[in-house]
Structures are given as C-alpha cells and as structure tokens.
Amino acid sequence: MNIVVVGGGLAGAHAVQELREQGYPGDITLLGEERHLPYERPPLSKGLLLGTEEVQSIFVHDQEWYADQQVDLRVGTSVTALDLDRGRVHVGDHPIAYDRLLLATGAEPRRLPILDALEVPVLCLRTLDDATALKSHLAGRVLIVGAGWIGLEVAAAARRAGADVTVLDTAALPLLAVLGVELAALFADLHREHGVDLRLETSVVEADGSTVTLSDGTRLNPDVVVAGIGATPRDTLAARAGLATGNGVLVDARLRTLDPHVYAAGDVANHDHPTLGRLRVEHWDNAIEQGKHAARAMLGDDQPYDRLPYFFTDQYDLGMEYVGHVGPDGYDEVVVRGDRERRILTAFWVRNDRVVAGMHLNDWDAMDSIRQVVGSPRSQAQETTARP
Known part of the structure; x- marks a missing residue:
C-alpha cells in the first residue's frame, strides 16, 4: 500500500511519524509546499519573535529522520490536482499514485x-x-x-x-x-x-x-x-477534485471524506466531532492529534476522533491553557475561581448546567483537573479552584 500526504505541516509530519510507529511498512510520500522541513507553528508568534528560540529548534524532525524512516519527503512541492478516480496526486505533469491519501493542506491568513x-x-x-x-x-x-x-x-x-x-x-x-x-x-x-x-x-x-x-x-x-484577522482553510484542491467542502474539507468522525480512500486532518478538516458536532479547529494540538488519528484510521482503526480542542498562549508574564468548545450556542455563565487582580485563576463556561469549556491563567498545574471537569455538571466547576 502507498500512502501520500499532501501538506508538510504539523498534521502531515505527525501522520507519517504515527504510520511508522504503528508498524506500517509501505511507501510514504510527504509533499510540502514550503521549502522548509515540517515545523512547529506556535514559536512563530512566541519564541522566534522574542528571540528566545532558534530556528533549528522548531522543526518536528531533521532531514536524517525522514531518510531513516524511508519517508519520501519533498519540500517546495505544490500539488496541482487530485485524480480521485485513478488514485493519483499530480505535481504539475507528474502523477503520484496512492492507495490512501491524507489532505493536510492547512489554512492561509485572511x-x-x-x-x-x-x-x-x-x-x-x-x-x-x-x-x-x-x-x-x-x-x-x-x-x-x-x-x-x-x-x-x-x-x-x-x-x-x-x-x-x-x-x-x-x-x-x-x-x-x-x-x-x-x-x-x-x-x-x-x-x-x-x-x-x-x-x-x-x-x-x-x-x-x-x-x-x-x-x-x-x-x-x-x-x-x-x-491578524484570522485564516481560511486551504480546501480549493479538494473542492476541484469533487470532495465535499464547506469551511474546510468535510470529514466524518474518523476524519474520512466521502471518498473512502481520502482523509483530512488539521486546519483544513471540518470534522464531525462525536459530541461537539461539526467544527474546524486551527490549533497546534489539534493538528498533531488529528494527524496521528488519521494515520491510524488509514490503517483500519475505526475509532472516532473525540479529543476536545485545546490551545494555549503566552503574553508577557501571562500564560493560559484552554480546553473544550463553547460553540455557536454560546454559554449561560462563566464560573471563575481565583484572583482576577493577580491573574491566577480557573474559569469554566457552562451551558444547560454542563461545563463546555475550561481555562486557567498562570496555574500550570490545573490543566489535568480542568480536563476532568469539562463535560461534567456545573457543580464540578464550583469545586475546582485556582492555586492561591
């Protein structure tokens, strides 16, 4: 079996890593439009701008890793068309055959x-x-x-x-x-x-x-x-090939498109989440975990992707982590515990007496308990407190 991954970002890089870790012995081709090796994006607006991280530290793997894992990595390569009927990815006039295809084309800034x-x-x-x-x-x-x-x-x-x-x-x-x-x-x-x-x-x-x-x-x-006004999914390639799109490439709970041989992950995937409904998430954690999940799905795993969205930010001396999804229905109230003045707190968004999302500010030990509370009755949010 030959697996082709279109998109050299986090989702694509972690997909090929997971394929090898799962013991997949077949051919893997990873096509990235940028001229760089796949890299982490959070440092772009954090450590790289601040000068606290070097460029070499942000790459997911070095060139040698791809060679050792027998991954045919092609950077600076633009895919021009998909031929779903024949199972081909076209790079200009050059076709590349696939048995399974993962679209991880990401998003582009507005x-x-x-x-x-x-x-x-x-x-x-x-x-x-x-x-x-x-x-x-x-x-x-x-x-x-x-x-x-x-x-x-x-x-x-x-x-x-x-x-x-x-x-x-x-x-x-x-x-x-x-x-x-x-x-x-x-x-x-x-x-x-x-x-x-x-x-x-x-x-x-x-x-x-x-x-x-x-x-x-x-x-x-x-x-x-x-x-900095947001991003739009890079789903034109999929749409031109006849795949269903709408604010991204539409995929089922397993990250599979209507074509059973084609999957999508990361920023471009509009995912039918088992508990949250349709959503598209543009965050670091989602790209990594969906890439891994898509790899397992392409190898026959039938489990749905049910991980809750997660993101973090660092601004000045403030650090924050957030998990969950409020969604278009909004929330009824926010339960806040801690010290607003010192910005050390936990917060939970509640709808219909259930916690739909949780966050902490400057309380890095709180994330495990916050994850446990999201999805629970409101009373659980009342019992969770930030450190003094």
Missing part, C-alpha cells in the same frame, strides 16, 4: 485589500518566512489589525522589542468571541498595562502611501502593519 495601497510592509504571520520577515521589522511603530490570539501575541513580542504598538479591533474587547465579556477584559487590561495603544470598535477606513486612517479619525504612520 488579507485586508484596503491595505494594498500602503507603501510600508504589510505582513501576516503564518509561515516561518513570515516570522523571519516580521522579526526584522519588529521595532519602531507597529500597527496590528486584529486583537485575536496572533495579534495579541505579536503585540506582546513587539512591546518586548521596544516597539510602539497600536492594536485595532472592531469588537468591543479583544478575544470577545472566545472568552466573553467576563474574561476578555483581563486581556485588554494586560496589554494596556504594557503600553499597547488598544483601540477597540475601530477599523481602517483608508490606507494610502504611509498613512493609515482609522474610523475614529486618527491618522497613523506605522513602519509596519500586521494583519
């Missing part, structure tokens, strides 16, 4: 066309090359459009580098859609305390030359602009 007329650099942060380019501009006057996780992490790194940082967002608070009013305000306060000019319910209305005009009338002259 762009703001209004910024196209600017003469100063307008950057996103998705790839290693993006991080390298941004690091070289991480001083002076930095304008960040979008107060999501990436935007805030870049803001923290830029402030530590001594930059003058302005962050814009159209929402009333940063991370409002994820955290709700109760906890989003903590992140607004955190960044303002560290000198960020945080402008909420504000957008760009004009950008020309080196000047950006905001909806509140302010005119800024940044040295660099960072667009």
Whole structure:
C-alpha cells in the first residue's frame, strides 16, 4: 500500500511519524509546499519573535529522520490536482499514485485589500518566512489589525522589542468571541498595562502611501502593519477534485471524506466531532492529534476522533491553557475561581448546567483537573479552584 500526504505541516509530519510507529511498512510520500522541513507553528508568534528560540529548534524532525524512516519527503512541492478516480496526486505533469491519501493542506491568513495601497510592509504571520520577515521589522511603530490570539501575541513580542504598538479591533474587547465579556477584559487590561495603544470598535477606513486612517479619525504612520484577522482553510484542491467542502474539507468522525480512500486532518478538516458536532479547529494540538488519528484510521482503526480542542498562549508574564468548545450556542455563565487582580485563576463556561469549556491563567498545574471537569455538571466547576 502507498500512502501520500499532501501538506508538510504539523498534521502531515505527525501522520507519517504515527504510520511508522504503528508498524506500517509501505511507501510514504510527504509533499510540502514550503521549502522548509515540517515545523512547529506556535514559536512563530512566541519564541522566534522574542528571540528566545532558534530556528533549528522548531522543526518536528531533521532531514536524517525522514531518510531513516524511508519517508519520501519533498519540500517546495505544490500539488496541482487530485485524480480521485485513478488514485493519483499530480505535481504539475507528474502523477503520484496512492492507495490512501491524507489532505493536510492547512489554512492561509485572511488579507485586508484596503491595505494594498500602503507603501510600508504589510505582513501576516503564518509561515516561518513570515516570522523571519516580521522579526526584522519588529521595532519602531507597529500597527496590528486584529486583537485575536496572533495579534495579541505579536503585540506582546513587539512591546518586548521596544516597539510602539497600536492594536485595532472592531469588537468591543479583544478575544470577545472566545472568552466573553467576563474574561476578555483581563486581556485588554494586560496589554494596556504594557503600553499597547488598544483601540477597540475601530477599523481602517483608508490606507494610502504611509498613512493609515482609522474610523475614529486618527491618522497613523506605522513602519509596519500586521494583519491578524484570522485564516481560511486551504480546501480549493479538494473542492476541484469533487470532495465535499464547506469551511474546510468535510470529514466524518474518523476524519474520512466521502471518498473512502481520502482523509483530512488539521486546519483544513471540518470534522464531525462525536459530541461537539461539526467544527474546524486551527490549533497546534489539534493538528498533531488529528494527524496521528488519521494515520491510524488509514490503517483500519475505526475509532472516532473525540479529543476536545485545546490551545494555549503566552503574553508577557501571562500564560493560559484552554480546553473544550463553547460553540455557536454560546454559554449561560462563566464560573471563575481565583484572583482576577493577580491573574491566577480557573474559569469554566457552562451551558444547560454542563461545563463546555475550561481555562486557567498562570496555574500550570490545573490543566489535568480542568480536563476532568469539562463535560461534567456545573457543580464540578464550583469545586475546582485556582492555586492561591
């Protein structure tokens, strides 16, 4: 059997690793569009920007590992088409046959066309090359459009580098859609305390030359602009091949598409979660674990992927981990235990008397107990406390 993996990110790298660890002896081809070996993405907005991690430390494996594991790794390789009827992946005019195919093509950052007329650099942060380019501009006057996780992490790194940082967002608070009013305000306060000019319910209305005009009338002259307004799944290849798509490649609980020989994992996978329903998750943990699960599924494992979404962030002296999923139905209340002033706390989002998500701030020993509480009755959240 020949397995081809399209996408050289975390999901793809961990899929091929799992295939070998499960004893799969057949051919494996891993096709990555970037010119780099597969690497970890969290350091791009954290350690690499801060200068606390070296580039070589972020790669999942070195070149020798792929050779030793007899993985045919091809970087800088773009797949141009899928032939599902014949079981072929096309790289230009060159077809590669597969018996099982994993799509791990990831996502790409959204762009703001209004910024196209600017003469100063307008950057996103998705790839290693993006991080390298941004690091070289991480001083002076930095304008960040979008107060999501990436935007805030870049803001923290830029402030530590001594930059003058302005962050814009159209929402009333940063991370409002994820955290709700109760906890989003903590992140607004955190960044303002560290000198960020945080402008909420504000957008760009004009950008020309080196000047950006905001909806509140302010005119800024940044040295660099960072667009952090989310990402869209790279599902065009799948759609053109006739696979079902819609905010990603649609897969069942096992991560299989409608074609029984084709699977999807990571940022591109719109997964039918056994308990949470359809969702697409763009986080480090999900890419790793779905990649592993897809590998086992391609080898015949029938177990559904039921892991809860997890993510983390580091901003200044604040660390956070979050597990669960509030979903489109929202929540009824947030149960918070701990010290808001010192930002050492646990929080649980509750809907219909059940805990649907949990988080800690600066309490790294709390994650195991938080995982146990998510999915439990509300009373369990009341009994969980943050360390003093």
